[in-house]
Amino acid sequence: MYVKDRMNRNVISVFPDASISLAFQLMKEQGYSHLPVVKNGKLVGMITENLLTEVSPSKATTLSMYELNYLLSKTKVADIMNEEVITVQPEMIIEEAATLLRDKMVDALPVIDEHSQLLGILTRTDIIDAFIKLMGINEPGTRIVLEVKDEAGALAEILGIIKSYGLSISHISSFNLNMDDENQEIIMRLNTLEVDDLLNTLQTKGYKILSVQKK
Structure with a gap:
């Protein structure tokens, strides 16, 4: 932008x-x-x-x-x-x-x-x-915050899981609260409210779900 x-x-x-x-x-x-x-x-x-x-x-x-x-x-x-x-x-x-x-x-x-x-x-x-606008705050859907290892391939795996459910991401961002921390937060907004199965799979894969907000 x-x-x-x-x-x-x-x-x-x-x-x-x-x-x-x-x-x-x-x-x-x-x-x-x-x-x-x-x-x-x-x-x-x-x-x-x-x-x-x-x-x-x-x-x-x-x-x-x-x-x-x-x-x-x-x-x-x-x-x-x-x-x-x-x-x-x-x-x-x-x-x-x-x-x-x-x-x-x-x-x-x-x-x-x-x-x-x-x-x-x-x-x-x-x-x-x-x-x-960048965060899609006023748009309908589900906002999910994950804590993941700040390492190569982590985001690609998450995107692959989401794709396997036929879902799409409308907005995504990531940041480190502490620059010395090995973890980062991934903030995603999906254009659907039907995310329960996806969340279960993410947890099974070891991803920590910090927040889920549906609108």
């Missing part, structure tokens, strides 16, 4: 010479915490809810409402935007983008081409949605 498969292509953006009052309004209306700043189709910066909060007068200000509105309308996005934006390209794999979001502690990644043209945006919510 790539960034282009999960990014939002309908991006709400602002121009550098837009007022921060307009940026405030757009964020409030759209429910966003960030807005790309674009000039001639190219990404030139990013404005966030935190940046807007930092430049907004505090509640203790002595300015009148008229003065506040005037100040916000005269301050431009270009005056406060972050010009050092962390970006990704559409062909980046989704795992790398997720790692970038975490490591850089940002909520969104603008997606650009080689000419800095804004193509879309990838948010933390998009990453979570991708994880849900």
Whole structure:
């Protein structure tokens, strides 16, 4: 799965010479915490809810409402935007983008081409949605978690057993909870609820069944 498969292509953006009052309004209306700043189709910066909060007068200000509105309308996005934006390209794999979001502690990644043209945006919510899709959480069937030896041929044997029952796997993943552990967990989702015979065979073969959830 790539960034282009999960990014939002309908991006709400602002121009550098837009007022921060307009940026405030757009964020409030759209429910966003960030807005790309674009000039001639190219990404030139990013404005966030935190940046807007930092430049907004505090509640203790002595300015009148008229003065506040005037100040916000005269301050431009270009005056406060972050010009050092962390970006990704559409062909980046989704795992790398997720790692970038975490490591850089940002909520969104603008997606650009080689000419800095804004193509879309990838948010933390998009990453979570991708994880849900990859794991098949909302799909009907049976979720089975096995503990198996982390050795060559183990997964092939499990797949062979499943195939012998005429069943198919819609989603599968594996991981080691402890990198020093010789065992790993295999998480599978089968597109059927009729798995009792399969489970008995897996247990007979020595596989430890950690969890079975039917939906």
